[in-house]
Amino acid sequence: MSITKSQTEKIGSIFNGNRFIIPTYQRKYSWTDTERKALWQDIEESIKDKMNHFVGTLSFKENKSIGLSTDTVYEIIDGQQRITTIFILLKVLIDKISNEDVKKNQLSAFIGSHNNLKLQPLGIDGEFLNQLLFKPETLDAEKINKRSQKFMFSAKKLFTAFSNSLTETEIEERIIFIRDNIEVLVFNVVSQAQAVKMFSIINDRGLPLRILDKTKSILMLYSTLHLKEKLNDNINNSFEKIFDAYDDLLVCREKLGILGRLEENTIFTQHYYSSRKLFSSTWNNRDGADTIFDNLKVKCEELKDRPDELKLFIADYLEDFEKFAVSYSNLVQEVETKVIYQKTFRYLEFTATLYPLLVRLYMQGKLDDLLPILETIEVRVYKLRGTNPIADMYWLSSHISEYNLTVEEIKGHLVSFSEKFVNNHVFRTYLEGAIYGNGAVKYILSEYSNGNHNIEIYKDYQVEHIFSKDPNYDTTSYGFADDYDYEKNRLGNLSLLEKGINIGLGNLPPINKVNGYLKSTNTEIRNLAGQIQKGNFDKLNVDSRRDDIIEFSIIRFNLD
Known part of the structure; x- marks a missing residue:
C-alpha cells in the first residue's frame, strides 16, 4: 500500500505492504527510557480513555523496490526515533502471542522475518536490530559498545518488563491499539530537495532537532x-x-x-x-x-x-x-x-x-x-x-x-x-595558603607520593587532615596557636587516604591514626605513620612537610 503524499495515517496502514530504511547519514537511535516510558504511558492512557493517540509527523521519500518484492520501500527522512521505538515495542508484544499462526501473521504484517525486517537501519545497526529482535540470546549486553545499540537493547528490555505483567488479552488489545489507533501526520516527498526542506522545518515531537541535525x-x-x-x-x-x-x-x-x-x-x-x-x-x-x-x-x-x-x-x-x-x-x-x-x-x-x-x-x-x-x-x-x-x-x-x-x-x-x-611566585603563594578543597590538591598529593596508583584507587582516595579537621583534642599542645582553622587546611597537614580507612579514623590525634595509615596503599602516608610513631610529631613537622611539597610542586609543575 503506497503512502499518500500528505495525510494522517494509522501505524497499521503505514507498515502494510511497505518497508522502511534508515540511511546511514541519519543520526543513530538515541531515545532513552524517558521517551520510551512516555510513549508507553501515552498508549496506556489512550486505551483507558478510548481515544486515538497522535505521535507527530513522519517524513518519507519513496525509493525503488528491490528485486521482485511487491513492498514499496521508503527512506525515512524524519521520525525514525518514533518508528524504531514502536517497531521494537510491537515485536515484544507479538512475541507474547501464544497462538503460533496468529503470531506468524502479525510478524509478517508488521515486523517481517529474520534477515528481512520491515524496518532496516543501514549499516551495522541494521544487523544489530535484526539480531536483537530474532536472535536476542546471542547478544552479550556487556559487549555492546555502540551507544545506539545500547539504546535499542534497553528499549527491548524496558518493553519486555512492562509487558510481562499483561494478560494475553491485554497484549492483543495493545497490538490492536498501536495498529488502529496510533496516528501520524505523514509527508511523502518525491525529491531530495523537498526532503531537505521538509526536514529543516519539522518539529520532532519526541526528540526536537538538535544542533548537529540542524547544522546538517x-x-x-x-x-x-x-x-x-x-x-x-x-x-x-x-x-x-x-x-x-x-x-x-x-x-x-x-x-x-x-x-x-x-x-x-x-x-x-x-x-x-x-x-x-x-x-x-x-x-x-x-x-x-x-x-x-x-x-x-x-x-x-x-x-x-x-x-x-x-x-x-x-x-x-x-x-x-x-x-x-x-x-x-x-x-x-x-x-x-x-x-x-x-x-x-x-x-x-x-x-x-x-x-x-x-x-x-x-x-x-x-x-x-x-x-x-x-x-x-x-x-x-x-x-x-x-x-x-x-x-x-x-x-x-x-x-x-x-x-x-x-x-x-x-x-x-x-x-x-x-x-x-x-607564574612561579603566584604558584608558590597559592601553595602556601589554606587550600583544602582546591581542585589541584588531590593531584599534587598523588604526584608527591609517586602517584603510581591505578584509577580505581585514585578515585577512592580522599584528602585527609593529619591533624583532624574537627579535633577532639587540644591542638595547642602540638604547637598550634589560635589560627588552627587556617593552619589545618594548609598543604603540609593534608595527605591521601582511602575512603574506607578515613571514615574509621574520625577526629583522632595523629598518634591514634597510625594503625589506619599503615593499612593504606599510599606509600607516603605509611611512611608518615612511621614518622608519627617515632614521637613528638607536631606543627613543626607539618610546616616542614608543607615546604617539601611546595618545592616538589615547583619542580614537578615547572614552565621550562
Missing part, C-alpha cells in the same frame, strides 16, 4: 537549493562520521568517567572556537551554540549568489568539522590505552576549555610533546587558581589550526599564557 539540515538546504545538490553526498558522508564520533564519545565518557557534561553543543562549539579562519568576520570566543548556528546560516546566505564561494566554504567547513570530530573521538578512545594520557585525562581531568586545543594538537601529532606543559597549565591556572580563561586559549586553538607552528613555538605561547595567570 541547513548545509543540505543550501547545497540543494543553490549548488544543484553537488555537496549532498559529502554532507551525508561527513555527518555520518560526525554522528558516530559523538556517539563514541558518549560511550567513552560513561566508561572512563571523563568529559563531564559533554553534549552535542559541546563538540559543535569547541570546533567553532578552534576554527576562526572559517568565520573571520563573525568569530567570537563567547558565542554560544545558537549564535554559532546563526553565524553559519549568515555565512551561507551571504554566499548563496556566489556558488563557487559557497561550495568552497561548505566543503572546507565539512572537512574541518569531520576531522575535528573524528580526532576528538580517537583521542578520547586512546585515553584508555595510552599510558601517557592516563594521569592528565583521567586523574587530573583537563578542563573543557582546553579541549579545542588538545584536539587540534592531537590532529597535528604534537599533543604528546606538549602534554607536560598542558598538565602544568591545568594544575596551576585552571585547578589551583580556579579561573577559566578562555580568550587566550581559544585564540591559540584557532591560531595553530590556521598556521603551521612548531612544537617550540606553541610551547612559547603556552608558557606565556601560564606566566600571565600563574
Whole structure:
C-alpha cells in the first residue's frame, strides 16, 4: 500500500505492504527510557480513555523496490526515533502471542522475518536490530559498545518488563491499539530537495532537532537549493562520521568517567572556537551554540549568489568539522590505552576549555610533546587558581589550526599564557595558603607520593587532615596557636587516604591514626605513620612537610 503524499495515517496502514530504511547519514537511535516510558504511558492512557493517540509527523521519500518484492520501500527522512521505538515495542508484544499462526501473521504484517525486517537501519545497526529482535540470546549486553545499540537493547528490555505483567488479552488489545489507533501526520516527498526542506522545518515531537541535525539540515538546504545538490553526498558522508564520533564519545565518557557534561553543543562549539579562519568576520570566543548556528546560516546566505564561494566554504567547513570530530573521538578512545594520557585525562581531568586545543594538537601529532606543559597549565591556572580563561586559549586553538607552528613555538605561547595567570611566585603563594578543597590538591598529593596508583584507587582516595579537621583534642599542645582553622587546611597537614580507612579514623590525634595509615596503599602516608610513631610529631613537622611539597610542586609543575 503506497503512502499518500500528505495525510494522517494509522501505524497499521503505514507498515502494510511497505518497508522502511534508515540511511546511514541519519543520526543513530538515541531515545532513552524517558521517551520510551512516555510513549508507553501515552498508549496506556489512550486505551483507558478510548481515544486515538497522535505521535507527530513522519517524513518519507519513496525509493525503488528491490528485486521482485511487491513492498514499496521508503527512506525515512524524519521520525525514525518514533518508528524504531514502536517497531521494537510491537515485536515484544507479538512475541507474547501464544497462538503460533496468529503470531506468524502479525510478524509478517508488521515486523517481517529474520534477515528481512520491515524496518532496516543501514549499516551495522541494521544487523544489530535484526539480531536483537530474532536472535536476542546471542547478544552479550556487556559487549555492546555502540551507544545506539545500547539504546535499542534497553528499549527491548524496558518493553519486555512492562509487558510481562499483561494478560494475553491485554497484549492483543495493545497490538490492536498501536495498529488502529496510533496516528501520524505523514509527508511523502518525491525529491531530495523537498526532503531537505521538509526536514529543516519539522518539529520532532519526541526528540526536537538538535544542533548537529540542524547544522546538517541547513548545509543540505543550501547545497540543494543553490549548488544543484553537488555537496549532498559529502554532507551525508561527513555527518555520518560526525554522528558516530559523538556517539563514541558518549560511550567513552560513561566508561572512563571523563568529559563531564559533554553534549552535542559541546563538540559543535569547541570546533567553532578552534576554527576562526572559517568565520573571520563573525568569530567570537563567547558565542554560544545558537549564535554559532546563526553565524553559519549568515555565512551561507551571504554566499548563496556566489556558488563557487559557497561550495568552497561548505566543503572546507565539512572537512574541518569531520576531522575535528573524528580526532576528538580517537583521542578520547586512546585515553584508555595510552599510558601517557592516563594521569592528565583521567586523574587530573583537563578542563573543557582546553579541549579545542588538545584536539587540534592531537590532529597535528604534537599533543604528546606538549602534554607536560598542558598538565602544568591545568594544575596551576585552571585547578589551583580556579579561573577559566578562555580568550587566550581559544585564540591559540584557532591560531595553530590556521598556521603551521612548531612544537617550540606553541610551547612559547603556552608558557606565556601560564606566566600571565600563574607564574612561579603566584604558584608558590597559592601553595602556601589554606587550600583544602582546591581542585589541584588531590593531584599534587598523588604526584608527591609517586602517584603510581591505578584509577580505581585514585578515585577512592580522599584528602585527609593529619591533624583532624574537627579535633577532639587540644591542638595547642602540638604547637598550634589560635589560627588552627587556617593552619589545618594548609598543604603540609593534608595527605591521601582511602575512603574506607578515613571514615574509621574520625577526629583522632595523629598518634591514634597510625594503625589506619599503615593499612593504606599510599606509600607516603605509611611512611608518615612511621614518622608519627617515632614521637613528638607536631606543627613543626607539618610546616616542614608543607615546604617539601611546595618545592616538589615547583619542580614537578615547572614552565621550562
